[in-house]
Amino acid sequence: MGSSANAISESPAEGWFTNEGLNLRFVEWGSPEKPAIVMLHGLRSYAHTWEPVALALLDRWRVIALDQRGRGRSDWDPKGNYYTEDYVRDLEALADHLALRRFVLLGHSMGGANGFVYAARHPDRVAALVVEDMGPGASANSGGADRIRRELNETPSSFATWSDAAAFWRRIRPDISAEALQSRVKHSLKQGEDGMVTWCHDAVGIASARLSAAPGKIVDLWPHVEALQMPTLLIRGANSDFLSAATAEDMCRRNARIRRADVPGATHYVHDDNLAGFNAVLQDFLTRVLGSSASWI
Numbered sequence: 001m002g003s004s005a006n007a008i009s010e011s012p013a014e015g016w017f018t019n020e021g022l023n024l025r026f027v028e029w030g031s032p033e034k035p036a037i038v039m040l041h042g043l044r045s046y047a048h049t050w051e052p053v054a055l056a057l058l059d060r061w062r063v064i065a066l067d068q069r070g071r072g073r074s075d076w077d078p079k080g081n082y083y084t085e086d087y088v089r090d091l092e093a094l095a096d097h098l099a100l101r102r103f104v105l106l107g108h109s110m111g112g113a114n115g116f117v118y119a120a121r122h123p124d125r126v127a128a129l130v131v132e133d134m135g136p137g138a139s140a141n142s143g144g145a146d147r148i149r150r151e152l153n154e155t156p157s158s159f160a161t162w163s164d165a166a167a168f169w170r171r172i173r174p175d176i177s178a179e180a181l182q183s184r185v186k187h188s189l190k191q192g193e194d195g196m197v198t199w200c201h202d203a204v205g206i207a208s209a210r211l212s213a214a215p216g217k218i219v220d221l222w223p224h225v226e227a228l229q230m231p232t233l234l235i236r237g238a239n240s241d242f243l244s245a246a247t248a249e250d251m252c253r254r255n256a257r258i259r260r261a262d263v264p265g266a267t268h269y270v271h272d273d274n275l276a277g278f279n280a281v282l283q284d285f286l287t288r289v290l291g292s293s294a295s296w297i
Contacts, residue, residue, distance in 0.1 A: 144242025
């Protein structure tokens, strides 16, 4: 791995581990000697979505981003087990594989739900938690949840050209930055043998799990939010249609360890819409955590 930011950006270290018969991939930036942050992406995203966040942290942190099952280059689950409990077991396997004794955990949306559950179960391993625009009930009863369900039903299985694929992402993510759009096209799509541009993730399996989850597969996040024992930062997009201001306020009221930051000019996809704003509140929080938790480095 190169020492410059550009070299790191071009070729982060890549690693693999196996859980429940699936080969799962992660990428990492930074020195293994530094304290670790594990980052979990959202429903239809990928590990490299965190690259511009990671590159701003390398002076003090080691950043590890997981291609969660069915996404990026990780295996698709032939059984279609794309539910919170499955993702949490994968995260447990990753932490054990890397022998992470203590680390910061960051998750966006679906990754945030996974983060709440893991952190509540493993307070000894999670030094601090950061959740981007996720809270109890948001996945089921919000305008954003309805929008995501519509998107899943209306998403084409393939595109004739890369331009068509980029136009699709721009249409459903009108606030996304040009850099984030370029990343999304590069890392979420591939060219098939027939010349069509298609998805890297298991679009059919993921949509099926999201749209028709049995009641027993849906996790009530409130007990996990209330059980958190570590400093927690809730980053909300000020224009989010997914996590309401009222729910975010209630989360902070129910657990005094949670502090909230609303990022202006951002929807549910905070780090894609306003990277500078996201990085500013994240780095301020991490500076506080690092300063008060030097013993776990």
